[in-house]
Amino acid sequence: MPLFDIETHWIMPDLTSALRAVRHPDESLIFNETGDNQHRLEDLGDGRTAAMDAQGIDVSILALTPPGTQPLPPKEALPLSRAANDMAAAAVARYPDRFRSLATLPMSSPKDTAGELERAAGTGHVGAMVYGRSGDLFLDDLAYDDFFSVASQLGQPVFIHPQLPSAAIRDASYRGFDPMTDLALATYGWGWHMDAATAALRLILRGTFDRHPELQIVLGHWGEMLLFWLDRADSLSRTAGLQRSVTDCIRSNFHFTASGMLNPALLRHALSVTSVDRLIFSTDYPFQRPSGGDIDSFLAHFTSDAERQQFTSANAASLYGIDL
Template sequence: MKIIAIEEHMLPRDIIESAGLDLGLRAGKRAAQLDDLGEGRLKVMDDAGIDIQVLSALSYFVKDLDSAQSLEVNRQLNDRMAQTVSTYPDRFRAFAALPMTDPAAAVAELTRCVEELGFLGAMIHGQTRGVFLDHPSVRPILAAAARLDVPIYLHPAPPPAAVFDSYYSGLPAEVSACLSTSGWGWHSETAMHVLRMVVAGVFEELPDLRIVIGHMGEGLPFHLDRIEDMLTPVVTGLSSTVAETLRRNLYLTTSGYNSDGPLLCALSAFGVDRVLFSVDHPFADSKRATTYLESAPVKDSDRERIAHGNAESLLGI
């Protein structure tokens, strides 16, 4: 069975060090794997049976740089991914990293990456300095993605300082760091981020915009019925319900989740055509992810869709 994994991170050490950035506790432990774009990464893929990784830079570390440096670092990251795809054209594709503090520059970089480098879309890491993707200042980036016919993968990022202080302070440092990110916080924030886009009318303005989120839907499949009951068109003023909008514009990936409950919930809420395989390399184990995929309680035709068919359709691979 062919397997395409679409949330697979990189962050070359030389680019990060030259920008004076610190990877911190969690990513720092994975620095060598994030840096590896050659034989080590290919061995992980081969051992797990993964045919193609769609690379994405863990670029939320770049967001707080000034706009000029952010653009330069993102261009370096994109050029490095393009070089890797060129070196291993049968094994890698890429999502663009964008300088989100400068929307005009982000539009130009997305256009360059798609039209000149052959990238399949972009990955955006959460809010940027408190600005979510429903904000009018960001609309040109979303419009460019729709015009270029590529999706945006909305990936979590650490919360704003005010949110961290309100919800996660007063705990041991390592506990609060995990609770505010991979242990809970960034899943709920990403789900809220998507809902903000829905209720702000982003998808009514841009009906062809496609958004991908990971971690089996960041909790949205489980809560979808409740959301639908409460955020009705009477409340939102929109022509479509929240569920109708999400099922039209949203795709989910399996990244980091390898158990029946979340998978079956995602399939029940969104349907098999909206669920794609990913690992979340190097923060999750590739072999564990593919082993679960091979044994998941779905029919073989659906397994093929999740493993590669939906990615091929969405991304044009």
């Protein structure tokens, strides 16, 4: 039974340098761009495939680590997005049986996003990874509607990854402790999951899926809390005058990954509010590195081989066009 991992991160040194010049210095602490993680993030070769072998993973989908190029001004975001996409495509070409890749897009320049998605798709990228906000521009802004239209037409799924909340939100909700606790609360401990869920919910409320009913969105971390709040979120559909409920969009336009959170209780809840064909395995490598034994133990919680295969490979293969 093949095992596909649809969210494995990497970094590009030129982009890292550009980001350090514009973003708050504590952001670099989130992704541990030193020590083992930096080495693992930079490795698009034999070291990465060896780690995959140890976990029993057959195919990994590469995705540039957050925040991509989104904090950069357009004049930098576009060329660095192109460079990142070319670098990832070259890695896939070297390891065609082991890697696929998600495109990095210049979201700070909405007029360039659709064109770069088309170019990246033409070089073999199987989707894109984006974030919920570029500066003050939300992902649901109609400035991005051409991008979503092209993604839908090309069958390119869009993965919405968490990002550091804005400075205003951090000041309002995530300060008052020591700096590292502030940062953890704003990121992996709570804040960035809420941020990603809000970005997804805003897309629904903006009528994105009424305009683009074939568009497919991917959320990590078992839906970034959104799957646990559908009873309340559905009330927003009526207020916003949508053609479809939030739950209907979730069940037809969204896919959800584990992101290394191999907790059977989370699996059971996800299956209770959506269906197994919407769930996909991922590790969030190298930030999460479950062992092969951890993975096997978790997969034993599926009730049938057919459902297990959907989660481990078939759903990803169908969504991203990967030959089994």
